[in-house]
Amino acid sequence: METYDTHWDLERIFDTVRLLRNHWDRRDSNMEFYTLGKTVYLDGNTPDYYSCQAGVNQILLKHFNFMYEDLKEMLATILGEPVFFNHDIALPGFHVFPSDPQFLSMYGPWHVDLPHNNLGLGNKDTQAYTVAIKLPTGGGGMDMKINGKEVYVSYEEGKMYLHDGTDVHRISCYKEYQPDEFRITLQGHLVRHNGELITFW
Numbered sequence: 001m002e003t004y005d006t007h008w009d010l011e012r013i014f015d016t017v018r019l020l021r022n023h024w025d026r027r028d029s030n031m032e033f034y035t036l037g038k039t040v041y042l043d044g045n046t047p048d049y050y051s052c053q054a055g056v057n058q059i060l061l062k063h064f065n066f067m068y069e070d071l072k073e074m075l076a077t078i079l080g081e082p083v084f085f086n087h088d089i090a091l092p093g094f095h096v097f098p099s100d101p102q103f104l105s106m107y108g109p110w111h112v113d114l115p116h117n118n119l120g121l122g123n124k125d126t127q128a129y130t131v132a133i134k135l136p137t138g139g140g141g142m143d144m145k146i147n148g149k150e151v152y153v154s155y156e157e158g159k160m161y162l163h164d165g166t167d168v169h170r171i172s173c174y175k176e177y178q179p180d181e182f183r184i185t186l187q188g189h190l191v192r193h194n195g196e197l198i199t200f201w
Contacts, residue, residue, distance in 0.1 A: 001153060004160045004162065013067055014134045045119055045120075052089070057087060068085070078162065083190070083199055085198065092201050100177075101177045103183075104173060110145070110168050112165060113128045115189050122191060136176070140172065152172060188201055
């Protein structure tokens, strides 16, 4: 796990995510869990996933182009080569969790990241990253299993957390509940496809 400062305008990103609420996809009927953007792990290799090409990808590019340019530049600096989008698949997008007391006792499922396999992109130079945009009072983070031990990675707003995706991990539960707060993160993956590093969700 490597950590990097983004120096992004987090309030601008947060305000824009909320402005686009009509474009959030609700992902669970029993809890406040949304995405802004399509994602392989929830939508699968399906027509609904590929609807992003003419749908939510265009919305994301229109409203977050400033962020995406910074993202590609930052990843290129870290990785030592250019990083590209493939506009046939989903752009990096957002997990959105409005505060809900259920999250005090709920976790994401344990998993490893295999979206590149689901899309047939190969498995060379794969990585995954999270950027914490907005965190609730109790913070937010990720649980990981490393060498047989469970480790809690506490997020800080504005930081990118880059890892290879092969350690079993999950979204951690809330540590404290306060109403009218948000846990918002930018999520993305990397893979080398046709010789180029691409980032997607």
